[in-house]
Amino acid sequence: MLVILAGLPGSGKSTLARALAGRIGGAVLDKDVIRRALFADYDIEYSAEQDDFVMDVMLQTARYLIAKNPVRVVFLDGRTFSQDYQRRRAIHFAVELGTGWKLIECVCSDISARARLLEDARTGTHPAGNRTWDLYERVRTSFEAIREPKIVIDTDQPLEDGINAALKFISA
Numbered sequence: 222m223l224v225i226l227a228g229l230p231g232s233g234k235s236t237l238a239r240a241l242a243g244r245i246g247g248a249v250l251d252k253d254v255i256r257r258a259l260f261a262d263y264d265i266e267y268s269a270e271q272d273d274f275v276m277d278v279m280l281q282t283a284r285y286l287i288a289k290n291p292v293r294v295v296f297l298d299g300r301t302f303s304q305d306y307q308r309r310r311a312i313h314f315a316v317e318l319g320t321g322w323k324l325i326e327c328v329c330s331d332i333s334a335r336a337r338l339l340e341d342a343r344t345g346t347h348p349a350g351n352r353t354w355d356l357y358e359r360v361r362t363s364f365e366a367i368r369e370p371k372i373v374i375d376t377d378q379p380l381e382d383g384i385n386a387a388l389k390f391i392s393a
Contacts, residue, residue: 222294223283223315224391227302227367228327230349230357231334231341233376233383237327238298240384241391245294248286250279252299253349267351276300276307280314287320294391299349303364312369323391324371333377 224241226234235251242249256265256275265271276297283295302308308324315322329337334357341347372390374383 222321222323222391223287223311223318224294224296225302225308225311225322225324226296226298226327227308227324227371229301229303229334229360229364230352231337232327232329233337233374234327235298236380237325237374237376237383237387238296240380241387242294242296244384244388245391247294247296248283249296249298250282251348252276252279252297253347254299255279255282257348265350267349272300276310280311283314284318287318291320301360301364302367303360305365305368308367308369324367324369325387325390326367326371326373327376327383328373329376 224238224247226238228234235249238249238251241247252272252275255278256271259275259278260271279297283297286293286295297311300307302311302324312322335354338352338354338357341352372386374387376383
């Protein structure tokens, strides 16, 4: 199964993806980690073109992992999936692959997102160098409504609550 994690920067997608994968032995494919592995610092653009290229690599990796173990759950992380075409692309890929898909939207308060973004910038712990409040606001204003079936996880709530709700949704 392919699990698509959508949400604004700092909304908790990566935290939830890693926790879920750890619980069920899934694989997390993180766009920002993969971008850093593919490109030298001076080649990183954070452009839509580069994001789409990295997504191609993620999807081909998902194909490989699911072919090796058809019951494996692969989490697509690191992309906001804020645009309809981004979600449709991942869903179409899952359908072509003959595997199921689920969509999880992570949300949180602006206060939480800002604090998370500032903490990541302060510590340098996040692999994406463009995660700023300005990016958050740009993505928020251009976020296209998610029409596909989904679950919304409020990451301001305890992580364990989000994990339990997401696991129930994934297994349904």
